[in-house]
Amino acid sequence: MNPDYRPSPSLGDGAPEDSAHLLAEMMRIRKFEDAILGLFSKGLVRGSTHLCQGQEAVTVGVASQLRPGDAMVCTYRGHGATIAQGVPLDACFAEILGRSAGLVGGRGGSMHFTDASRGAIGSNGIVGAHLPIAVGAGLSAQYRGTDEVSAAYFGDGATNIGAFHESLNLASIWKLPVVFVLENNQYGEYSPVAATTPVERLSGRAASYGMPGWFVDGNDIVTMRATAAEAVERARAGEGPTLIEADTYRHSGHSRSDPAKYRPADEVEHWFARDPITLLERAMTRDDPSAQQVIDDVGARVDGEIRSALDAALASPEPDPAERFLDVYA
Amino acid sequence: MNPDYRPSPSLGDGAPEDSAHLLAEMMRIRKFEDAILGLFSKGLVRGSTHLCQGQEAVTVGVASQLRPGDAMVCTYRGHGATIAQGVPLDACFAEILGRSAGLVGGRGGSMHFTDASRGAIGSNGIVGAHLPIAVGAGLSAQYRGTDEVSAAYFGDGATNIGAFHESLNLASIWKLPVVFVLENNQYGEYSPVAATTPVERLSGRAASYGMPGWFVDGNDIVTMRATAAEAVERARAGEGPTLIEADTYRHSGHSRSDPAKYRPADEVEHWFARDPITLLERAMTRDDPSAQQVIDDVGARVDGEIRSALDAALASPEPDPAERFLDVYA
Amino acid sequence: METINYRQAIARSLAEAMRRDPDVLFFGEDVAVAGGAFKATPGLLEEFGPRRVRDTPISEQAIVGAALGAAVTGLRPVAEVMFADFAAVCFDQIVNQVAKYRYMSGGQLSVPLVIRMSNGAGAGFGAQHSQPAENWFLNVPGLKIVTPGTVEDLFGLMLAAVEDDDPVLFFEHKNLFAVKGQVPAIGGAPIPLGRASVVRRGGDVTIVANQQMRHVSLAAADELAREGIQATVIDPRTLVPFDDATVLDSLRETSRLVVVQEAPPDGSWGASLISRVVSKNLELIDAPPALVAAEEIPVPYAAAMEERWLPRASDVVSAVQRAVAY
């Protein structure tokens, strides 16, 4: 197996012109989830929640290449993917809080974020189950004769489930415009990849489907964006699906109940030093120390945005319980 | 992808010493199914039946390497795999005829042949669903500290279903003694492999599981046996699973209702010329024309065996309908 | 009108639906080039081309999921799952995805898709190819379930299923393929989902039965009529939504309920119907409601066994006689 490592353009080449924008996009996700952590501790979040802190460059990079009309599906660890689509933060908070202003009226919760108007056609609680749906969105784009694409995020652990296999195969044989974005955050729940998966580079599995499989540094926003651009371009051009394996790391445990004590300290240290936000900030200030001001400004602006979104969400009423009967059928 | 083509020993090197035996084993399957065809036309077979004529070298080759205690699972196209285990032909006929002397008392039919005493722990009607079961039999062999192995036959089409993927992955990560025997007979039902599968050599998929994937001439009984021997040896030695892709061809359609008109004449001609029984006979007579007598004798003996097995089966009574309530629970 | 059989009605109705709406596409294993493993969909590829009629790999999860993804992005896919038994390999896509997708999206997304499956026993296919699988889905809100028993119903219900904005599981009974009936030479009207059909009227007992059992029950009703017992036979046609009202109307006259189904009793639509009737309208009932059901064993292969597994007209007759004598 020869999965293709893609160094391509990177932050090593210098910070991009729109660094401030990219930083803001990643910070929105980071700080949104900081706030969710706060809500946890106040007992305001029911069930489970899965944070994606540390993985922001992947979703921001991919989302930067999507356009209105494109479809995006993601997992229970989908706050980042959904927010990167430009979904309003107040509706995201409200959904997790179970309020009527929530994305889906409080009926879904953290694992079921949908904002179809922005292409976010569903987060999914079943590992791998959204991949066939992404294939269907790709089929639809092709059938309708558009150059729309479908993007699907999923984890390393998901590459072991049957639906992954069937989806990549069908997307390939029908040459559908699907970008499969494998967020390899090194663990599936508590299990390191090597404990469950007998190959080192998961992107190598693309070969089983006659599909390009690329492996990139998922914490480098420039690399991530460039790689996504290529895969999306292939899809739009009718060249079929691509599998991108983005190496990354989740900062916290699998879900709210996991303190992630199973991770070796040096591993954690290594990856925190490679935090995608830190990497971008470092690149910004390396050539231009005055960029620190830009960074601080972005941080402050996003803090404000988060605060007012959260205030708005908290001000939203509980849903009318009668609404639970809506939308079971058309 | 670099699946490993294995020419290894072959009939080209001359017929093996035990040719008469191998020929008899293949002929038993061939002539058994000839007889089934006859029963069809008399309306004595219910439902569907899937013949494996043309693929006999695969199952005879693999079965030759199995021992008591080893497990074998196969598909609805499982007459050959089961008969190659040494299962009595009268019980096979009786099962298809729905008689009480059938392998499973007439409750199963053509798709559900089981003879646990000979390692045949189940034919399966659901594509790919027996592969997880084969993994479990391998787990059991390993757990019990034996050097028993588990062998699973399946088709080219089955490599596209989720259970295939999950099974090879789990067998590999647990290093289980499983031999996955892919009978690539060029079609899944009416669809040629290329219509459903975007890679040329299915054995290449083994790489996704860090497993050896070998591709061999499945119609050459010597090659087939040698390859099976190696894979079984690896399994017994604790070296884990192997995927063997055996290139072969089914002589008739997918099932009784399929005249197989969709196959190009030259393709059919090519493969009929490479009939595994013909190939062996040709090798036998090439160096020793007097071997024709051996061949004729084997044919006559097997004919006799088939006739008496069929007579015995036809003499078996219909099952007592009350037996249908047996064995739902222990 | 034209006389065709149940098998032919499948392609006829699909073709009609595809002519009406360019957003309808159809895919499944060997449905296109080969015209279906049951030869139920010949001619569709020829009429509508490979963009709209597609063969798939053996990947039921991908098939159903692809239909779902296409449905929520503007199309009206029809997917085939060859034998209903194989719904088990894509059960997650059906119950956790398709059934809940509208709800989990807060109503943002519609799921106008049809999953066609060949259902049921009687043809000697054995335990894994003969199950009446419709009951697996009853406890899962969000699906509609259709089980036509005649050519006319298949044709009209298929048109309705494809037009419906909700997901429909469409069970075609493989032992009814040869049943004949009439369809319009061109066009045709949908039969609204959720309306039972009263296929025979009689004042002594209400028999509710679908698919094969509709026919078995009609035979039983003929026999009962010779004894002077007049049966109403109601074919619910769709199990979800279920037309309780038609059953209750009939019970007002007959006070006796016999449900006949090709599936074991527990967790079935028949048991559910009886439970609804007695808990809400016990006063309508003068005799114990009977559930004439298949046996609680896997479907056996041998003819003599499989025949007994299926409810027979004589079982229906006895159940009715007991109810009337109560």
Added chain:
Amino acid sequence: METINYRQAIARSLAEAMRRDPDVLFFGEDVAVAGGAFKATPGLLEEFGPRRVRDTPISEQAIVGAALGAAVTGLRPVAEVMFADFAAVCFDQIVNQVAKYRYMSGGQLSVPLVIRMSNGAGAGFGAQHSQPAENWFLNVPGLKIVTPGTVEDLFGLMLAAVEDDDPVLFFEHKNLFAVKGQVPAIGGAPIPLGRASVVRRGGDVTIVANQQMRHVSLAAADELAREGIQATVIDPRTLVPFDDATVLDSLRETSRLVVVQEAPPDGSWGASLISRVVSKNLELIDAPPALVAAEEIPVPYAAAMEERWLPRASDVVSAVQRAVAY
């Protein structure tokens, strides 16, 4: 005896079963090193080692199939499917393989395996992680279904399930993890599958309820007692086989049946029980049997919605009052 909670009873009972029989092994996703996603199986890896306690990839079809293959070749595997909702991704292995394997082998092969799953609603996990999935399997002969509602039942039923020569689906309710109860400090006796437990006796009404609803029904019974209505509360504990006899015995005294379940009505065990009772013993019934069930919608997330989705004690009280007033 020792006081532990329902969550702890899981590991306790598994450890006891594994000590008794060296052929018992246990595997699932993150059950070993991490001690389970619900922290229900800590200590097992430490006591029994990596040969007997194994983490798996995220591959439920392979997990269940591996258990099946091991079971038919001499072992007694216990497999975990983390949330019962995920039984959908391995539904084929359960209903088409595990359930039918003995039958399809003509009795040559036994299938002594247990599939443990965390079941049910009430904890805010949303539509895909809260389903009471036990009803998906009712129409499939060949499986046993166990739904313990207390520490004692979980412990004793687990021992019985592991000893049983048939496949058992073992549903642990994740909203009962904190419930306390008593288990022996060492050893312990299996509770035979198929025996209901009469958890409260009263002559006015028979309430049948399991898992969370057992507790809800007991609260309702207390409230009813204050009004002078005395309820018998029966926990069936196992849904297959179902202990009809205990229910019928109680009905002989009370003549009133109220079934309370955490699942929608159609295709449920409650509807099936009512159907069996009225079709075979209508004479025992003096009032319409009531099915107090969950709502026919996916499980909603927000607290105020999910609470209403679940039957509440007040719903049980009203149903009983209606039955008594009839």
